[in-house]
Amino acid sequence: MIPEAAQCVKCGLCLAECPTYGLTGNEALSPRGRIALIQALDAGQLCPDRHGAEILDSCLLCRRCEAVCPSAVPFGSLMDRGRSMVRAKLPLGERLLSTLLSRPGLSRPLAGLGKLLPRAVPAGRLAAQASSAHWKPRTLYRPEGREAVGRVGLFTGCTGSLLDAEVLDAALVLLLQAGYEVAVPAGQGCCGALEAHAGNEGRARRLMEANREAFEGAGHLEAIVSIATGCGAHLHGQASLPVPHEDICEFLAREDVLARLRFRPSRVTVAVHLPCSLVNVLKAEQAVLRLLERVPDLRVREIGRRGVCCGAAGIAAILRPRQAQRLRQPLVEEIEAMQPDLVVSSNPSCRLHLADGDGSGAGYLHPLVLLAQQLIRE
Numbered sequence: 001m002i003p004e005a006a007q008c009v010k011c012g013l014c015l016a017e018c019p020t021y022g023l024t025g026n027e028a029l030s031p032r033g034r035i036a037l038i039q040a041l042d043a044g045q046l047c048p049d050r051h052g053a054e055i056l057d058s059c060l061l062c063r064r065c066e067a068v069c070p071s072a073v074p075f076g077s078l079m080d081r082g083r084s085m086v087r088a089k090l091p092l093g094e095r096l097l098s099t100l101l102s103r104p105g106l107s108r109p110l111a112g113l114g115k116l117l118p119r120a121v122p123a124g125r126l127a128a129q130a131s132s133a134h135w136k137p138r139t140l141y142r143p144e145g146r147e148a149v150g151r152v153g154l155f156t157g158c159t160g161s162l163l164d165a166e167v168l169d170a171a172l173v174l175l176l177q178a179g180y181e182v183a184v185p186a187g188q189g190c191c192g193a194l195e196a197h198a199g200n201e202g203r204a205r206r207l208m209e210a211n212r213e214a215f216e217g218a219g220h221l222e223a224i225v226s227i228a229t230g231c232g233a234h235l236h237g238q239a240s241l242p243v244p245h246e247d248i249c250e251f252l253a254r255e256d257v258l259a260r261l262r263f264r265p266s267r268v269t270v271a272v273h274l275p276c277s278l279v280n281v282l283k284a285e286q287a288v289l290r291l292l293e294r295v296p297d298l299r300v301r302e303i304g305r306r307g308v309c310c311g312a313a314g315i316a317a318i319l320r321p322r323q324a325q326r327l328r329q330p331l332v333e334e335i336e337a338m339q340p341d342l343v344v345s346s347n348p349s350c351r352l353h354l355a356d357g358d359g360s361g362a363g364y365l366h367p368l369v370l371l372a373q374q375l376i377r378e
């Protein structure tokens with residue numbers, strides 16, 4: 001028996017919040033239905049087959065159900081366990097893609113090949129966003145001309161330098177200006193989220209172990225911060241890391257850190273997308289809003305229903321484009337009606353997915369990039 005699954009009292013309070021149940025009205029595609037399936041697989045009442053794998057695989061792992069569950073069922077870890085039971089029946093393409101993307105040495109040549117694909121294919125559009133320049137950090141940065149107030153570890157992840165080099169640069173600038181030393185250990189790598197979600201628990205554990213070793217060698221850290229909320233949701237609460245993980249926005253929004261930063265005014269209108277991983281798992285949405293409030297005159301408008309997935313869900317937009325487009329549509333309509341100058345979102349797959357469907361002409365940024373642009377440097 002899986003004790004976490006037994007915590008589910010089948011009350012159904014999560015159903016109205018579940019995007020896949022909302023799209024289909026099918027109980028099997030609800031949190032409660034998926035938990036019942038995992039229990040049946042675990043008890044040997046059902047054998048793993050393609051149908052069961054499809055039911056578990058179509059879950060977006062948005063963890064909205066976990067956030068609203070009165071019995072505190074840890075749905076994310078339960079779903080990773082369920083997918084490990086049906087791994088052999090998951091689509092080969094998904095298993096391959098999660099393994100290839102989690103190897104930084106392979107993801108760059110893969111992105112190069114992907115650029116040859118037509119832009120009509122989701123993987124081709126994703127590859128088109130990949131930077132061809134390497135982000136090559138030093139292992140330690142120190143604030144100039146002053147005593148450091150502490151040291152943080154910056155988690156770059158497997159795709160950070162490929163898709164998010166400007167966000168990593170912005171994180172460095174803001175942390176250094178706030179007076180922190182920034183360690184970027186060379187031995188770190190993929191967080192393992194994609195592998196865990198593809199049922200490969202063993203490799204996900206090995207990847208986390210490599211990160212533990214890398215950050216343990218980085219000296220005394222106050223926190224390990226990450227820039228992508230999808231990775232952050234997997235790192236969060238990992239007991240094996242030498243110090244707790246925090247989303248970079250949550251760290252920078254701490255009172256004592258914020259007080260050291262000053263920003264120039266900006267009169268642009270910003271639509272703020274708060275990713276489900278930020279709201280449901282990291283619970284750091286207020287931190288993003290507090291940081292944006294620090295820029296005088298900025299017109300900030302939140303979009304979407306808080307905690308509800310936009311459909312991007314890691315690589316789900318590539319694997320299940322129709323489902324992803326249906327979930328994205330209300331957000332795109334909201335953005336197009338608002339006509340903001342910028343849309344900010346702290347997860348790269350959400351930014352790519354939303355920008356892909358949006359005809360408003362708005363620019364898409366991580367909130368940190370906007371903050372770094374407006375920062376008054378000392």
Ligand code: SF4
Nearest residue numbers: 008009011012014069
């Ligand atoms: S997961 Fe939680 S909210 Fe959903 S049916 Fe089970 S106990 Fe109720």
Ligand code: SF4
Nearest residue numbers: 018059060062063065
């Ligand atoms: S994680 Fe999201 S998609 Fe999956 S069952 Fe829960 S609410 Fe539904």
